[in-house]
Amino acid sequence: MATLNEHIVSSYEEELTNLAKLIFEMGGMVEVAVSSATRALLKLDHGLARQTIEADKAIDEMQKRIDEIAVSMIARRQPMATDLRAIITSIHVANDLERVGDMAKTISRRALQIDGLSLAPKFYNGVKHMADLILRQLKAALDAYATRNAAAAVEVCNADDEIDALYTSLFRELLTYMMEDPRNITQCTHLLFCSKSLERVGDHATNIAEHAYYLETGRQIGTAPDQHRVQVKE
């Protein structure tokens, strides 16, 4: 995480700082979207669900804005080395964040389709646990990106296995409830799709961590024979 000297051209420096700020801001918007969407689902809060769907427009706008700024900087500045990586990865990260925003929207739409006042507590817990874990991953990935921390990025990637395992067990659990009582099928099917969406948020968090690793090191993250992610040694 070497600190960088300032650019000779100060407006270039400002543009890079601004780009990093926008990514940070967009990350915040997306974290709110995911946490609101899961809350809307778990509490069957239709008002919050509608609000989250509406808020996705601003996330889409933000992605377009970051794209435009990045493209314009490439055209005008001909960035090199770490600057080039910062600009290119901001395009990638904004793209992943936009997809996460879509997942939050999908979950909110499902929340609107579930009738009733509350979820059965036994349905609630598994999804809640998974959502908490996902939000932690997303935050850790965005932090690794903002602080250019390669070691933290590797950690995020490796923690994704935990989410995949959790998803598989949640899938089985929900399936069991459906088999126990066919009246559970509607709610559980919605929850099943929502947990799939959450699992995909986890994949995007992993992508963001991979971009963070590349940003800092200029290399793609390594994979050990046991499939664990590792830092690539010089």
Place this chain on the structure above:
Amino acid sequence: MSLESAAIATASVSRSNAPSKMTGEDVCVFYGAKQALFDVNLKIEQFNVTSLIGPSGCGKSTFLRSLNRMNDTIEGCRVTGKINLDEDDIYDPSIDVVELRARVGMVFQKPNPFPKSIYENVAYGPRIHGIARNKADLDEIVHSSLRRAGLWNEVKDRLLEPGTGLSGGQQQRLCIARAIATKPEVLLMDEPCSALDPIATAVIEELIDELRENFTIVIVTHSMQQAARVSQKTAFFHLGKLIEEGKTEDIFTNPRNRQTQDYITGRIG
């Protein structure tokens, strides 16, 4: 290829494991008492383009000139260390400097055609080096050199007109034709595009990529984008020292050295 390396993709990939055509070992250059280069160790790979970059006055031209002993022509200039062209130590007393400069040709920053016809500009070298056996031979060398320099179509109907009447970009290609007419093995270019407009520059860059089929090229350039576009290897100099060298795409996407990084990204070092 990652998005990033595609964004500054070099003209074509480096020939892997290319043998070295020239090697500099512990090269030091002095102008009188002032030392301009300090212990430079650099291999120039055959049939690749190597670009030399770095701030003004860091010794790029000095190093380039030491590769064909152009420094000999500068009063008070002294070179130590060893420079080989293939197996030959080019500073060995037995080396014929004129012959060396036919093997290691040079193109300068400002196009400098002789005040003679286009034909004579190209024919001059082969004639003094006795490369052509007869007039037909010489014609053939002039034609093929102009063709290789990408100038043939533009000048074929006016070979006897003065070279100085051509546009800047054409004059530079004429100088390249002149340099390759002696069938050199290595071509040295010192900021060959700095006096040219962007179109003429693009034509020369395209030409450089074609020329590396047959020549080993070393180019000094102030434009990092140009280095990124035309070369497979890049060497960064700073205050007379070689700081970092390597594959061009590595130097421009992920330099190892802090000074290189500061220079290529335009930071205050």
